[in-house]
Amino acid sequence: MANSKYEYVKKFELDDTLLPASWLVVRIDGRSFHSFTFDHGYQRPNDDRGIGLMNECAKRVLEEFSDITFAIGMSDEYSFVLRPTTDLFDRRESKISSVMVSYFASCFVYYWKDYFGDVPLKNPPTFDCRIVCYPTTQCIRDYISWRQADAHINNLYNTTFWSLVNSGVPNKEAETMLKGTFAKDKNEILFTKFGINYSKEGAIYRKGSILYREKVDVKVKEKPDGTPVYRKQSKVILCHEDVIQDKFWNEHPTLLEVNW
Amino acid sequence: MANSKYEYVKKFELDDTLLPASWLVVRIDGRSFHSFTFDHGYQRPNDDRGIGLMNECAKRVLEEFSDITFAIGMSDEYSFVLRPTTDLFDRRESKISSVMVSYFASCFVYYWKDYFGDVPLKNPPTFDCRIVCYPTTQCIRDYISWRQADAHINNLYNTTFWSLVNSGVPNKEAETMLKGTFAKDKNEILFTKFGINYSKEGAIYRKGSILYREKVDVKVKEKPDGTPVYRKQSKVILCHEDVIQDKFWNEHPTLLEVNW
């Protein structure tokens, strides 16, 4: 049963190396999460357990792949940013994509009970994933801004929609009421009808979640006299800051720095 | 916070449609499964729990994606074959690949305890995935043969290697003994040293696992007089037959049939 006569089929595996020196975004999206979240009783407009689990999975991905410099997530999606200098898996697209999305998915099941406790996971979830190349730092900044602006737009809509629905307005009617409205209209509805000042809502909902690495002092041992000994360690930080304005980036200048 | 100024970044998502009318193979491989199986105490050379779990995941994938006509798996890998006529996710490579591999991975965690019982899953596993196009039915037959021939080669090696090691031969020495040997040499070692007739070993180890769909009669109800009423339903079948020779394909002529 010699294998050599069949090995020619390996030649059909075409090269899928991503353009060197470009930024890479690996974006993961939940598949059919509308019904998944419904089936599992997610709260509307936001479910803290669900957000916590997504952030846990994303944090694990960052810890597993040190070439990721930054991540931003909201709802059922997460975008991971790899530096232009990365040579992870020789920059093979399918390898990077499949390894990250499968790890994210298996983390989701693995850590489910840490966030949902007794709520049973009824079926294994699925995610899709794509990789996009961005040539310049400006592009990658704009990509990140795009996702955060989208998070805002969706969350403002959802907050208004579910406030209406939770107050007794039928879904269809709430939809109709919001059709064609601007941000200020939704802010107005929230404030006058429900006493909600949207800008005071939690940043975790309005801004999404940001993950990045920071060198922090970690106490590694104590001297005999009890003096603590610290060492710099890289740690994944979770925050919900604005990443559209320059402030965050000025405070974390190394995140999008490129050193060849 | 208008989003429109950032939306240009969507244009960087390039089209990755796979060639129409070609067979697609989606191959999933465990990442770092050497250490994963060691950490979880897999038996050598084959662990029935591990094989059962892989087959369970693969079966779920077939049930989820009806465009898969056939699958073959062994060790920590599985190949899924989609017909040339498939239009699943508009044949977008990253979509098909990521959805299947993430579902496989989350099934692996989800069904772990059904196969490993009290053995705790220490960490979420990862899989990589690639898609390969094959233009002709001959190519896809040869691809399948390649995997099954490989399964045989690896299992014969592993069976011999672990028989030696389990009998007290140090790993390094067993490796040296097997270097450069042919199939008949390994068969000889197995028979003379361990009384093992390799061809009598379980087909599940020698041939790997095959999944395909078959129309079977399923009893759907009973008439008032007790006569059972059957209906044809598509069911995923697991077997361990030889798929290199023509016999299997002659018996299942529709599996690789292409109807436009």
Place this chain on the structure above:
Amino acid sequence: MANSKYEYVKKFELDDTLLPASWLVVRIDGRSFHSFTFDHGYQRPNDDRGIGLMNECAKRVLEEFSDITFAIGMSDEYSFVLRPTTDLFDRRESKISSVMVSYFASCFVYYWKDYFGDVPLKNPPTFDCRIVCYPTTQCIRDYISWRQADAHINNLYNTTFWSLVNSGVPNKEAETMLKGTFAKDKNEILFTKFGINYSKEGAIYRKGSILYREKVDVKVKEKPDGTPVYRKQSKVILCHEDVIQDKFWNEHPTLLEVNW
């Protein structure tokens, strides 16, 4: 001036190997040939000099690249078919495409005067080129049929249009008259207004031009007694036959035959 520090830029040349074992079509199209043919006084609807020159260029391409098994051309385009077995330039897409289109273009200028005599070539022409993979022989047959059916449709339209225009109907009015007409309407116009039986028009206009290779007996020398000595040689044949029906292919069974 060491070069090594810059050589990293070579790594940006990504692999563009075409899928093995698939048929390749290399299609060349004249760029801006509407104005090119106008500037050079081409006759309407068909210019025999222009057709002759296109066929000359295509024939030269076949003679240069023996992996081309068949070609079909009409108007300012030509499609070259390469067998699935071809390993020309290691199946690199940009290499095959650029070499063929540049040779076609330089032939066009080189042989211009052989067809247009004293008519000066006012400017160097340009062609675009793309390569398309087709997995099966049925696909490639359908591709060829598509081009010949298109040749027919366009030529019937052009013949009718220019008959009207040449008889004094203004261009715009001729366009309007033909808008939404069917083949039988155009045949009717041609017959009743101009006495033209379209099906009697030259096959070169109705069917386009076909090139393929045939083994023919070529007299290579004479014996001392004057007996000619023949040897089989491969020769490029030009014809204008129907290649949609099976007849042509039954008569030339080797053209689309695949021998691995």
Place this chain on the structure above:
Amino acid sequence: MANSKYEYVKKFELDDTLLPASWLVVRIDGRSFHSFTFDHGYQRPNDDRGIGLMNECAKRVLEEFSDITFAIGMSDEYSFVLRPTTDLFDRRESKISSVMVSYFASCFVYYWKDYFGDVPLKNPPTFDCRIVCYPTTQCIRDYISWRQADAHINNLYNTTFWSLVNSGVPNKEAETMLKGTFAKDKNEILFTKFGINYSKEGAIYRKGSILYREKVDVKVKEKPDGTPVYRKQSKVILCHEDVIQDKFWNEHPTLLEVNW
């Protein structure tokens, strides 16, 4: 003869859009120019007619495609640089590549006699072409440096080699003499044996040819009193300057400037 049943074959034309916002290099290379130049009696190491013709073709390409900002050529190759902002042919790779290389090739034949006079062009030349994306301005500068450094290395070698051969050293022996030598060794040979100070050789040979666009004052008419009226026009400039050092780029700051 309805065409619709065949039109499905158009779906096999896959999208080949190049990454937005990246620099594009279109590199054209003569195919088999070793024998082409031999057959046409090119002088060694450099033939001014041949260089002139290559530069003529490249200049025509720049005049035809205003999105090209810069070009560098040497021997039988030319690289054309397109800005990241270009939307030429919707950035379709095969379109850009084929149109440019076919135009270059047809120019080569068209302008041949302007440079080679009575020397007949024995056969139509062929060029290959590839497109490479570069994400950053640093990359594109390094690409340009790579080509110019290569031009220097090759020309120093060729100058030394042909000086030896033209002085009577057999080809094989000249090759052996130069194997493993450094730049300084070749400079030494040139100076001591042939009295050639390599750094005084023509920049056109040492640096290759550079093409770029410049706004220049062009006299468009005269006023009645005879005062000339000038207007800024874009003109293609040919030079042979060093483009590895910063000087050239400081003097032409707009060439690699990116304005979104």
